[in-house]
Amino acid sequence: MTAQINRIVDAHVHWWDVEANPWYEYIRNVGEMTGTNLHSNYLPADYRRSIGDAKVSKVIHVSAVVGTQRYVDELRWVDSVAAGSGFEVGCVGSVDPVLDSVELRAHLDAQFDTGRLRGIRVLEGLDPGGDAACALADWLIQRDLVLDLVARPDTLERWTRFIADRPRLRVVLEHSGWPLGADDASYQAWEQSLTRFASNTDAAVKVSGLAMVTFEMSEARMRPWIECCVDRFGWDRVVFASNFPVDGLAGSYGDLIRVFDEVLGPDDEVQLEKFFAANAERIYRL
Numbered sequence: 001m002t003a004q005i006n007r008i009v010d011a012h013v014h015w016w017d018v019e020a021n022p023w024y025e026y027i028r029n030v031g032e033m034t035g036t037n038l039h040s041n042y043l044p045a046d047y048r049r050s051i052g053d054a055k056v057s058k059v060i061h062v063s064a065v066v067g068t069q070r071y072v073d074e075l076r077w078v079d080s081v082a083a084g085s086g087f088e089v090g091c092v093g094s095v096d097p098v099l100d101s102v103e104l105r106a107h108l109d110a111q112f113d114t115g116r117l118r119g120i121r122v123l124e125g126l127d128p129g130g131d132a133a134c135a136l137a138d139w140l141i142q143r144d145l146v147l148d149l150v151a152r153p154d155t156l157e158r159w160t161r162f163i164a165d166r167p168r169l170r171v172v173l174e175h176s177g178w179p180l181g182a183d184d185a186s187y188q189a190w191e192q193s194l195t196r197f198a199s200n201t202d203a204a205v206k207v208s209g210l211a212m213v214t215f216e217m218s219e220a221r222m223r224p225w226i227e228c229c230v231d232r233f234g235w236d237r238v239v240f241a242s243n244f245p246v247d248g249l250a251g252s253y254g255d256l257i258r259v260f261d262e263v264l265g266p267d268d269e270v271q272l273e274k275f276f277a278a279n280a281e282r283i284y285r286l
Helices: 025-034 044-051 071-082 101-112 131-143 156-164 184-200 219-233 253-264 269-284
Strands: 008-013 056-062 088-093 117-120 146-149 170-173 204-207 238-240
Touching (some): 008 269, 056 269, 071 088, 071 101, 088 101, 101 117, 117 131, 131 146, 146 156, 204 219, 219 253, 238 269
Parallel strands (some): 008 056, 204 238
């Protein structure tokens, strides 16, 4: 890692204990589809082994209990392990979009009461034209928390309008805008939707999740996506995030850092500090 990078705030990590907490059927399914052991314990000590000598001091833990209402339980479990993790930990929780507005707010309030909540993401089922999205946005604005937005090139235009209409809503687009593939047509569709989103909102973007489409961690494969994110959003609106252990299926944490180092290394120290740490600290109030 370049000597210019003195610290890292990792804005997207998952820890889970699949032996003690039977909440991760989605992770089991992903593991079976990919032929990997993803559905196995990944605890703070495992994450520390993954990062090696990378100078990570703070993390944002993101809920992974997809398709369940166990996000409150998960957040309480994270709170119980965070104190001994050696990291400063903020959390992005979740909520079930099928709930009515009263229940939805109650589930959100229960997570807020843990004290670590910094935002909410809904991996599946949140429609920008639905009541749940409006209720969630209103709650986040009232609490001054972040919408960790899951939107893909085929849905991002509708979300762009939704967010542009709510200038007080703080938004971070997850996983580089979730490209649907790495072929030329998929890249062009992603680039066009990302450009419109960046131009018409004040949202930031996590430059993460790219290994889920490139299936490798290499400078040649990932450079166009990384450079596009930085160019469209600018240095004040880009955030480093590893998506470990999920992106770890394609390479090591050291591989990921080396890719960013190769792509961004020539840029100046102030810009790199923003990308790797300061922007995440500001946005997630760490």
